Amino acid sequence: MLFFVVFLLFSILVLRLGELQIVFGEDFQRELARTEDITISNPVPRGKMYDRYGKVIVDNTPLNAITYTKYQGVDQKKMLDTAAKLAKIINKDTSKVRERDKKDFWMMKHPKEAKAKITEKEWNQYKGKKLDDKQIYKLQLKRITDQDLDSLSADDLKTLAIFREFNSGYALTPQIVKNKDVTPEEYAAVSEDLENLPGIDTTTDWERNYVFGDTLKTILGDVSSSESGLPKDESEKYLAQGYSRNDRVGTSYLEKKYEDVLHGQKAKVKNVTNKSGKIISTEVVSEGDRGNDLVLTVDMDLQTQVEKIIEDEMWAAKRSGNTGLMDRAFVVLMDPHTGEILTMAGKKIARNPETGKLEMQDYALGTFTTSYNVGSAVKGATILTGYKTGAIKPGDKQLDEPLVIAHTPIKKSWKTFGWINDQRALQVSSNVYMWKTVIAMGGGHYAPNKALQLDPSTFDTLRKSFNQFGLGVRTGIDLPNETPGVVGPERKPGLLLDLAIGQYDMYTPLQLAQYVSTIANGGYRVQPHMVKEIREPEQDSNELGPVIEEIQPKVLNHLDMKDEWIKRVQEGFRMVFQVGDGTATGYFRSATYNPAGKTGTAQAFYYGTDRSRWGTPVMNLSLVSFAPYDNPEVAMAVVVPWAYQGNTGPAVNDLIGRRVLDAYFDLKKNRQVATDPAQTNNQTTQQTQEQQNNQTTQRTDESQVNETNQQTGETQTNQ
Template structure:
């Protein structure tokens, strides 16, 4: 008999394991099914999401204050309506534009012929399609195999064949829709575009706000305009900001876009607003946009709040500025009553702290004929202090004397004859009056031209003999100009404003007569700001300070009448130290003091006896007119420019001043506008200081 075959059985433990695995797989399958059925769409949307970070609504710019805390430039809020293109199709955008047009009045002046044609085609696509025949389309396909280019050429023909009669069927309402649509599509996707921010009525704002659900992408917000508390005072220096309409300047579009700006962002376009754009612009609100694969926004999240730009505190005192401008305007008008002032139309003043370079006042006025009314108007021209240059005359003689010391041409106390200089073949060059044998101090006090001529000849290595040819080294021009530059004459002062002009340098360095002219300020041209830096350098003992009109940068605060914490203080900067012995500079300081405080000094009539003990140097330059009326003359007429530099007190000076009155007069009647302006400006500065000290003392006593 054969053996009975035994039945094989799995061990009990293995069965338990298999059963457990079965249960786990079952649970997994159930879970996958649950996730797929219940949450499948949600997870699909998550997978399809992409993330964009964009800069959203612009914020107000920083404010600008004067040195005493008065607001100069502020922001005025105004109602605005915006649109953000979230990636919807053209038809949806048009639909929203039509709906919004029912709620607001939109100016249609900017609507172009092309805008009308595009919109007409959108309204009449079938009629537009019939304007290009099948045969024409076939030819275009053969000529332009690329589909995109083919469609472009077809569309071009359609545009050309729209008749004027067809365009005239567009109604006023249609034009408003076109105007709104233009704004909707003027910028980047996901970036708010201002649709209307001018004359938005409360009614318009309210009705749009109430119907935002019917206006996808549209929002109501608060926009702003720059407000100038002192109207035109210092306006040219403060600069301008582009409008939301203009947005980024076309010539600097790439520059700003590379720095994260949107095309409709407003930026500073000139002077302080432009120079300090990075400070004033603020931090725009940042929003994270979740979009699907089609580009539609599914959600937004604010990840950084917007912040108004930082504020600027200027070194300028607006109360002083207003007074200086008033003085310039009054004296300019008064001088115009004198003989020979047909060409006089402007005057400039700069006040500076000689030890810090802070610009305390920068004022200029210009008489301009209004072409519409024919009347002459007084306009702000503070910028003229850095953008225009003139022959300034004898005010440079302090630098000439110091150049003489440095080169060994003269020494402190050197005596020279004031007898006129006669070079063969040229007219006699002399001082305004004969002074006999004089030293360097008298030469400054009474403003001797001849003393400077003889000094310049020695600098140039010349050997002067009466009515004989004279030869000087051309390098003398370079020697003197380089030394002048140490004071800021003929070079950029470094002021924190763009477009500063350095002046014109006479090109002829072969004729010795021009070197003599250079020595008395009648060859090269300089700006009023350069004169202010020059006299400050002498006043402080030889340090050329960098002038600056911004004193501090501060954080913005919500309190309208309070300055925020200091972010940065603009520190005094020494650009260079003049190559001169201290006693040399003291010698020139003594000469300048004699100009203002001794009876034969050229400024004594106006500045003598003043309690604030000024030092000064006057200047009169014989020059050729090159102003706005030059076309009236066959040859440029001769004019006299008037200038004045000063500082006070003579010991430990706290203010330096430069006055420039170009084309002050023709003929022989000196109206003295430079000295009249200078006297009144210095009086105003010290009167204001005294008044504030008295007010401060009064308050202190009252509190006690």
């Protein structure tokens, strides 16, 4: 009985299997053939950028978007039918439709009329293989008239604009059809009619939002659009990394430098389609992740204040009669111990191409991509090189006197100082002291009315020493396109003297910041960097996520010099700002934050945007500083190229520098008050008012005389 039951069950099973394979087998085979699994990748928002205090700098603005995915086996006619249906639901800008697009579209809509454009003789030549398909098509295009194209209606053009987007994508890759100004009504209507729109989908897209407008925009960089996709010259590299051709990527500066951090992991969706391309079912394979976030070293509150200061002082200086060529200014603030860039500001006055009016534009990238003669700001490096080579010893005195060299104009400081030592030379910015130092360095001997003979290899000695401070070499900042500056090509003795006072080789504002940081921190050249941390994204908020990587300070080299030498130059810099007739005392002596630094003025030549005035003699202004002197926490470089023509002009470098350091320390005090309720605002307000009063006095009192004298002397030509 048991055997019979088992036999009966197996018999039923065999009969059922036979029915499935023989009777319904072909039906199931057709069902299997009619479906296809297609996995597509959808882009995700890029990572955000924050400032050092957690303020959002670069964000993503969500956009309603309509996409099209070209599935396998879909022909042009079906795509055109879908485009026509979609055109009835949404508006589409037709301004990018070209004449060639219209001709192709007209031929698709009017195949008989297009065929009639070819003569019987030409068709016979085609049959005889004397003309090919491409030649026939070219003849048809050529013979389409304006009247033919005028027959296309507004709806036709809208269909064409949509169809053009369909064809600009790649197979199995979602292509944005519309992601700007998609109305809620359009989004809802398309979503409700997806069954009749093969390949069409609705989704959420994004666009980059730079929260602070143009502030620091040239450093933050740009991202390609969904239309442009991957840059042509780098497409193979990105495709090998799993990108799609229409993916958006960073195309410049931070957006490009940190592309691998910011781009995120795409969401993957598996669509089951039939042979007509209609989606039968959809399955989410992976949700995808937004790109990781960057926390920058920049303080955006300080950055915006510094940019405002630059603008104010530049416009004020432009009201002077001899500042017509001044069109830019730069400020870099840096932590001298860690290399963190606190502010990287650059402004350029340029004419708006649309309005024709002059306006202030962001030019932060000029802080490390452009270089200038910076003048006496480099004299700290000259003195230290003199110590190292044995040309001078700490405390050595030299006679500051006019130098009368054969066949050369008289060379002198802005004022004759008599016997002075090294620190006094820095305090009053003596050119003669630097020249006599480098003459000794080059094995020369100065004698009135005699020719000067110097060892040409001294150029290499001085430049290699300057390189150790960061002058004349790339600083190593984590941004592309940094210039190492410009090295003068000739090696005449007079040019070596120019090199010693910053009037031959050219340096970037960022190099000046690294140079003064090296002196401020005791001789360590620290690599500057813009990124402080890389963090995981918090998907639903602007809060900072967990730290993935923290960028550590990197020392590039240490000066091969005695600590007491560096301290001696530091003291000379303090004297420049705080003691007696130091060249910057009129602007900084009243500062409560104990600053030190060096001013610079260089006679240079204009080579800006107005090519008709190239070669015009101009004065470049610079300023390097650190504070507090006894415990430096900030280093600053200010460069104002082509500040004025003639021997005197507005001291824009000092005016900017004082206001910038005031802003830094005021902001620091305000933050301390905000985090410590025990402190009161009275002291801060009183100190701020005192600084403003002192600054007002500076602009109108003895500092103007000091700066005028300094500029008159420092800019003596040394050719």
